[in-house]
Amino acid sequence: MRIGIDVGGTNTDAVLLDGQLVLADTKAATTQDVTSGIVDALDALQRRRAFDPAAVTAVMVGTTHFINAIVEADRLAPTAALRLGLPATRGVPPLVDWPDPLLKAARAQPYLCHGGHEFDGRLIAPLHHDELRRAAEDMAVRGIRSVGITSVFSPVNAELEREAAATLTEVLPHLHVSLSHEIGRMGLLERENATIVNACLRELADHVCRGLTQTLREFGLTAPLYLSQNDGTLMDIDHARRYPVATFASGPTNSMRGAAFLSGLETCAVVDVGGTTSDVGIVAGGFPREATAEVSVSGVRTNFRMPDVLSVGIGGGSRIRERDGEVTVGPDSVGYRLREQALVFGGDTVTATDLAVAGGLAEVGDPAPVRSLDRRVVRAGLELMATEVAGLVERMRTSPAPLPVVLVGGGSILLPDRLPGAESVHRPDHFAVANAIGAAIAQVGGEVDRIFAVEPGRRDAVLDSAKQEATDRVVAAGAAPHSVQIVEVDEVPIAYLPGNATRIRVRAVGDLVLDTAGDR
Amino acid sequence: MSFQLELSDLPDLVRGAALLGTGGGGDPTIGRTLVAHALRRRGDDGEPATITVLDPDELTEDDFVIPTAMMGAPSVLVERLPSGDEPAAALAALEARLGRRATATMPIECGGINSTIPLLVAAQRGLPVVDADGMGRAFPELQMETFAVYGVNGSPLAMADERGSTAVVDAGADNRRMEWMARGLAVRLGGVAYIAEYAMDGPTVQRTAIPRTLSLALRLGATLREARETHREPTAALREALADTLYRHGEVLFTGKVVDVERHTTEGFTRGAARVQAFDSDAVCRITFQNEFLVATVDDRVVALVPDLITVLHLETGEPITSETLRYGHRVTVFAIATPELMRTPEALATFGPAAFGLDEEFVPVEQIEKPQVTVLS
Numbered sequence: 001m002r003i004g005i006d007v008g009g010t011n012t013d014a015v016l017l018d019g020q021l022v023l024a025d026t027k028a029a030t031t032q033d034v035t036s037g038i039v040d041a042l043d044a045l046q047r048r049r050a051f052d053p054a055a056v057t058a059v060m061v062g063t064t065h066f067i068n069a070i071v072e073a074d075r076l077a078p079t080a081a082l083r084l085g086l087p088a089t090r091g092v093p094p095l096v097d098w099p100d101p102l103l104k105a106a107r108a109q110p111y112l113c114h115g116g117h118e119f120d121g122r123l124i125a126p127l128h129h130d131e132l133r134r135a136a137e138d139m140a141v142r143g144i145r146s147v148g149i150t151s152v153f154s155p156v157n158a159e160l161e162r163e164a165a166a167t168l169t170e171v172l173p174h175l176h177v178s179l180s181h182e183i184g185r186m187g188l189l190e191r192e193n194a195t196i197v198n199a200c201l202r203e204l205a206d207h208v209c210r211g212l213t214q215t216l217r218e219f220g221l222t223a224p225l226y227l228s229q230n231d232g233t234l235m236d237i238d239h240a241r242r243y244p245v246a247t248f249a250s251g252p253t254n255s256m257r258g259a260a261f262l263s264g265l266e267t268c269a270v271v272d273v274g275g276t277t278s279d280v281g282i283v284a285g286g287f288p289r290e291a292t293a294e295v296s297v298s299g300v301r302t303n304f305r306m307p308d309v310l311s312v313g314i315g316g317g318s319r320i321r322e323r324d325g326e327v328t329v330g331p332d333s334v335g336y337r338l339r340e341q342a343l344v345f346g347g348d349t350v351t352a353t354d355l356a357v358a359g360g361l362a363e364v365g366d367p368a369p370v371r372s373l374d375r376r377v378v379r380a381g382l383e384l385m386a387t388e389v390a391g392l393v394e395r396m397r398t399s400p401a402p403l404p405v406v407l408v409g410g411g412s413i414l415l416p417d418r419l420p421g422a423e424s425v426h427r428p429d430h431f432a433v434a435n436a437i438g439a440a441i442a443q444v445g446g447e448v449d450r451i452f453a454v455e456p457g458r459r460d461a462v463l464d465s466a467k468q469e470a471t472d473r474v475v476a477a478g479a480a481p482h483s484v485q486i487v488e489v490d491e492v493p494i495a496y497l498p499g500n501a502t503r504i505r506v507r508a509v510g511d512l513v514l515d516t517a518g519d520r
Numbered sequence: 521m522s523f524q525l526e527l528s529d530l531p532d533l534v535r536g537a538a539l540l541g542t543g544g545g546g547d548p549t550i551g552r553t554l555v556a557h558a559l560r561r562r563g564d565d566g567e568p569a570t571i572t573v574l575d576p577d578e579l580t581e582d583d584f585v586i587p588t589a590m591m592g593a594p595s596v597l598v599e600r601l602p603s604g605d606e607p608a609a610a611l612a613a614l615e616a617r618l619g620r621r622a623t624a625t626m627p628i629e630c631g632g633i634n635s636t637i638p639l640l641v642a643a644q645r646g647l648p649v650v651d652a653d654g655m656g657r658a659f660p661e662l663q664m665e666t667f668a669v670y671g672v673n674g675s676p677l678a679m680a681d682e683r684g685s686t687a688v689v690d691a692g693a694d695n696r697r698m699e700w701m702a703r704g705l706a707v708r709l710g711g712v713a714y715i716a717e718y719a720m721d722g723p724t725v726q727r728t729a730i731p732r733t734l735s736l737a738l739r740l741g742a743t744l745r746e747a748r749e750t751h752r753e754p755t756a757a758l759r760e761a762l763a764d765t766l767y768r769h770g771e772v773l774f775t776g777k778v779v780d781v782e783r784h785t786t787e788g789f790t791r792g793a794a795r796v797q798a799f800d801s802d803a804v805c806r807i808t809f810q811n812e813f814l815v816a817t818v819d820d821r822v823v824a825l826v827p828d829l830i831t832v833l834h835l836e837t838g839e840p841i842t843s844e845t846l847r848y849g850h851r852v853t854v855f856a857i858a859t860p861e862l863m864r865t866p867e868a869l870a871t872f873g874p875a876a877f878g879l880d881e882e883f884v885p886v887e888q889i890e891k892p893q894v895t896v897l898s
Binding site for chain 1: 845
């Protein structure tokens with residue numbers, strides 16, 4: 001048995017799975033401390049279907065907590081961005097173009113120091129340890145507790161980042177350190193941004209990961225605990241603590257993979273309707289389609305691999321208004337206060353959920369208060385929501401043929417069983433907890449990352465063997481062989497080593513075999 | 521017509537420059553950041569400064585135009601960012617050598633970061649920028665200029681680095697030798713350097729430059745943005761926008777997923793090749809590059825080659841992808857643009873046609889090449 005948990009901004013969902021079979025699901029409100037919401041969800045799960053915690057073999061958690069902290073510019077550690085690159089690079093300093101609220105929230109402080117490598121392995125400048133110690137002393141004065149260190153060409157040679165970290169922590173032993181070569185790829189600005197974002201989240205990650213471990217232990221769950229990563233694979237809790245940025249895209253990834261799993265569709269559009277927004281993504285051949293344009297998280301340019309998602313401000317808690325005969329939906333929402341403020345829950349705010357109940361699309365709460373709603377408003381509001389969501393699906397579609405649409409998320413009760421332009425509309429069992437299911441059916445990943453000698457004319461053969469090795473690792477880790485795909489191939493020539501030395505990084509992922517016997 | 525370029529124009533400009541950069545020319549977003557900061561620094565009362573862009577027709581004999589640029593490997597530029605002072609230092613070094621101040625600067629190429637380097641210099645020095653360039657696109661080498669084709673010497677060339685070091689290269693009338701000497705210096709400086717070269721008066725600009733390519737980049741960048749905002753197929757919008765320009769013709773060569781990118785930083789260039797696999801067949805498009813995309817083949821048949829422009833666009837958004845950011849898994853459209861007639865003359869082809877890159881193929885205009893059926897994306 002496995003437990004999948006999704007900690008969203010509004011709800012914490014939990015599912016209990018045995019192989020491919022969903023034994024029970026539940027929804028609870030997310031709490032500020034994260035962990036008590038999880039306890040509520042686990043208690044509810046236990047009530048739905050009693051299980052022995054000792055029989056659970058793995059707990060998989062997907063969370064948008066970390067990306068939300070960046071989006072909301074809240075709960076961030078005072079952070080330094082230290083770059084090794086002087087006398088080059090000063091024309092585009094660290095944190096350039098970061099939005100003000102984020103800079104303020106992280107009390108972000110840039111430091112430009114000497115160091116960095118040339119592409120061919122020469123030094124741009126050696127480290128000036130005095131300069132680094134002065135930077136550390138300044139950080140101490142400013143109360144900085146976390147640092148992101150980025151050195152020019154560190155994917156080729158990482159030694160200066162490690163050395164600088166050692167010097168800084170001599171002065172500030174408790175400083176959290178994030179090193180760019182462990183987080184990003186070539187492209188200094190994007191890698192540096194991802195590293196600083198990671199640094200901003202390090203304290204929060206410590207806190208959340210410690211809380212998670214403790215909470216689950218107190219519940220009697222001794223199974224290994226994993227967090228979902230951007231590509232749908234899992235990382236252990238200790239890795240998550242150090243690399244919280246790796247969870248950033250796990251929300252949409254889990255929802256799309258969960259939807260594909262529940263509906264049995266390999267290629268479809270997925271509409272995930274929450275309390276505040278509807279997110280539309282595309283699953284092609286079982287994988288979420290990746291965003292290809294510049295990915296910016298809250299105004300910060302990065303080069304993360306993220307699923308391609310379009311959002312609109314329509315959710316279960318969206319406020320409904322009428323002015324001059326025109327009905328509007330959202331974009332503001334009562335959010336997690338839906339259960340106090342919506343008419344069907346005895347409140348006095350007209351929400352999208354009230355329209356769904358009045359229109360006969362859903363049975364939620366007490367239908368009496370919505371009977372007095374103007375029928376015209378109800379019809380216009382529901383039509384508007386269906387049209388807007390159908391429009392998003394249309395925008396995401398890249399082939400002329402209509403796609404099947406899978407509706408998931410608690411708010412998907414707002415949508416009708418037919419959408420304009422959709423080949424068909426699916427509302428699979430357990431649709432409301434697709435994210436938690438996505439977490440529980442996580443994929444396994446396998447990576448090869450080392451330096452190969454690429455003799456002239458042998459490149460294809462070397463790449464093929466690296467791909468095979470990555471594939472073998474995924475299968476060895478429990479993936480179904482036919483499901484394995486190569487998702488990333490990265491080559492960095494290491495010019496300062498002899499023999500055409502090249503750092504080759506290949507990443508493969510595959511579906512975990514989900515039969516009970518294979519469960520570990 | 522001359523106009524004022526504003527801070528808010530930069531996103532469209534760099535998007536268009538990335539397109540005309542035909543895969544090379546260096547990451548223009550770095551240029552955008554540099555120019556944006558220079559404009560904010562020079563502005564008054566929180567209002568950013570603007571840059572005067574001069575129409576080439578308005579230049580006179582009294583004008584003295586010195587183009588400024590970056591040279592080197594784009595794959596180095598994205599890591600080893602500039603200090604921002606190098607191009608203006610190169611300009612000052614060339615002015616000192618020539619004993620004459622520039623009245624304006626100009627791009628040597630209208631693609632990639634080199635559309636923005638003259639803007640940076642202009643913002644720092646308060647100079648105007650001429651709306652023209654010497655490549656009508658981006659090319660990897662300094663002699664590959666319409667300036668050179670039509671009789672202007674690149675020498676003397678001044679180079680500067682982030683440490684304040686400068687050098688002047690003077691190879692007389694031999695622009696190839698100038699390129700070769702300057703390239704050697706650029707490698708010593710870490711693979712990227714900043715230069716001023718091809719100083720000339722107003723009438724010479726009018727005779728030898730490809731006119732109005734900055735405003736063209738601005739317009740093509742806006743076309744791609746508007747296509748995305750209105751959910752229009754980006755290549756259809758581009759074809760329409762190109763129809764009444766010097767470039768006239770654009771067409772889709774291929775669509776598919778990038779399955780391989782081979783890339784090396786050698787001799788001050790980024791060299792390599794990419795393979796794109798069709799979505800619904802076994803067809804493979806191969807694109808070779810030396811900073812810029814040079815040749816595209818589909819199943820080993822040439823479908824477009826230099827000096828026609830080969831661009832790679834993100835399939836869904838139409839956003840141009842440069843050769844150093846292209847990677848495994850990208851879903852792309854390969855799109856070709858016909859080069860202006862001024863760049864297809866025998867003397868132009870001798871300077872930057874296929875043979876200048878050591879290729880055996882004869883140049884055939886892209887609109888005349890018979891192509892396999894374009895793969896319709898699935």
